[in-house]
Amino acid sequence: MRAGDRMRRETACLDPCESLARAAHVVGPDRAGGVPVASEGVLMGVLEARDVARAQPSAVTTLSRTEMAHRLTTIPVHRILPANVTTVGRRTPLTEAIRLMRRRRVSVLPVTRGEELIGVLTDDVLLEMLAEILDGSGDQGARP
């Protein structure tokens, strides 16, 4: 099975100019998810929950709640976007994609053809797939 078989074609992307507050909202509070950042269809990178968490003011910030909220709306996403992005092709085997996800500690792998973003493979989809395989095999662990 290949990355292209399980990727999601419809992908919500963040614009690099959107604010950190918006990014935090998309990524979610306690979620270890990520979201691709693209400008006019060209992939710029992937923002992981980790990057958003690292950008947040610390637990002992001296900023007030309103000040903090205001500042978060003024900082653009591209300021905290990691320079490196791990991508896979449509033909990359899923086992390989999983290995990459675990090694690079990412939850989203953009699937690209050249520079063009054609979909994303997320760990959520893979979890769903795990559940499907286990259900379908009567818990025997079939090899599709």
Added chain:
Amino acid sequence: MKLKTLLTAPAITIQETAPIHDARALMRRHAVRCLAVLRKGDLVGIITDLHLDAAGPSSVSELRRHDWESALDRVTVAEVMARRPRILTADTPVAEAARLARAEGLEAFPVTDGGVLAGVVTRGDLLAALSNLLGDRRPTALGHILAATSLRSGLDGAIGEAIRLASTLGAALTALHVLRVPGPLADLEGATAQDVKRVERARQAIAREAVAAMCSAGRTHEVSCDVGEGVVATEIARRAAELDSDLIVIGKTTPRGLRMLAGGRTYADQLVRLAPCPVLAIPREPRRREARASR
């Protein structure tokens, strides 16, 4: 398949009154990303590296300026952990755990066996289980091969060799053709930006077709084709790193023209210095020499 099968090590625990620095150190020491938090022996929460990242100093300078970093020593695990985590038992089916993790966006959950904390299962553990089920049918560690193609005569041996290797080893193969920049037409006099773009697009299309034709000539299954642009060796190395290739296959020419004068380094030679993985250079097919011999 029950969660029990995924529990490989006892849970690493920390007291809720411990400073967060200790939590970070403990995670590092045990190479884990989640700790179970205890109060007098009872499980009261979990703390992940994400919680620690959020509590730590900001990566953005204008926010970090307002962080009272010396006070961070006094922040305890209890202040930043996730309270009342969802607890699963060791008999929970893995399929159910995977659905829950997805539906509730859980990164990790504690697992109990007979009322006693038995371990922590993370998303990573579930993904590893999936990987095992899919079966790592690769007989070697070669998961991905990048074949650098050339349209010059005698160099199509490289793609053939790469296809043979990939199908024998069950590796994924990407055939990459790099258009040298600046291209022969990029500095065309009097051309508008639009013209240049059109020419570039045509070149890319031709290169793409040529690569596809080469691949189908090798009548193989799992090849993706790709066209890149840039300084050839640098671009190949960059793509290899991006695709996490385990091997690059490239045809080796005899240097000619300016490159001969510049020390005779071929793309293959340059690539060996830049590549993030081993490089296999396939020599040019000795067509010319044979022709001479038969004469």
